[in-house]
Amino acid sequence: MAIQESFCPRCGAPATDGICGRCRAAGTRWLSADPRVTCIHCPTCGSLRHGAAWTDMACSREDLADQLVRSALHFHPDLTDPGVSLSIRDLTPTRSVAEVRITGRLYGQPVEETAQVEIAWKGEQCDRCSRISGGYYEGVVQVRAEGRETSPFEREVADRIAVQLEDTLQAAGERLAFISGVEEKEGLDIIVGSHRMGQEIARQVTGALGGQWTVHPKLVGERDGRPVYRITYSIRLPRWKKGDVVWTGKEYLEVRESGGRDVKVFDLADGGTRSVPPASDWRFIGNVRDAMEAVVAYIDRGVIGLLDPVTWASVENRVLPWIAPREGAMLRVLRDAVRGNLVIVG
Ligand SMILES: [Zn+2]
Ligand SMILES: [Zn+2]
Structure with a gap:
């Protein structure tokens, strides 16, 4: 059988199919x-x-x-x-x-x-930077507390939540989820570039610190034929916050949970936990976060002798059933300036 040979018409080299x-x-x-x-x-x-x-x-x-x-x-x-x-x-x-x-x-x-x-x-200035530099915003998150000022800790938590949300939302592609300003007023005002951002901050801040939030929209104009709202997210942190120690007139209580009608308290005398309605005459002593450390100088027949960390005077306190200190150990205390004693909180 003869092999079918063909050649490239351009260069003459062997090729199977036309041009090589x-x-x-x-x-x-x-x-x-x-x-x-x-x-x-x-x-x-x-x-x-x-x-x-x-x-x-x-x-x-x-x-x-x-x-x-x-x-x-x-x-x-x-x-x-x-x-x-x-x-x-x-x-x-x-x-x-x-x-x-x-x-x-x-x-x-x-x-x-x-x-x-x-x-x-x-x-070229981007959509987000031009909004920020033009002072554009869609909402303000107002962090306030019921019947008191917000604490530095609460303002710090709110600020940190806002900054973290800005990072996560932008990483997820929400470019206009930006904070265009934070102002310390009676509480904290966080000015935000998008409604979603304002809503998330309000949700997470009340999740972390308790309290309620409400939404107050205000029509500010029109953009591309659609109404534009500026929304105030009004946060009310509870009157009593976690860790607050109060004097009720009879006893010292530490607030463990608040935000609802009752507050859950830890009784600093007997170590019991219960829910009680907060009374208007509760006196604020301090927050356990700001407690000082005092050394246990002696324990004697139901009495703990503490060294006052400021005056170095020896102060006597009843032994508490929920705590078992040893001599030389440290206890955390708050000062009740009105009654002139130290309150053991842990
Ligand atoms: Zn060829
Ligand atoms: Zn930019």
């Missing part, structure tokens, strides 16, 4: 490279613009340049095993140039090309 691989590869434009790519970034926060949308940049400028240059390369669909190596030089702060070498296989033949791609870096 080498001639097909040589006659095919398999690479096109855009001469210039533009990267629009926010000079304030580094966000990137893609078309009309902004996103937070999650990579370094080098990685970004690498991605941009690769996006400028377009290959023939028959190219296999493409390999790209590139080196980028910054010409000016707004202009870089990449020397690119591309290799691959086309119709069984190794191919190679070089190209040059210029990167133009363009700064």
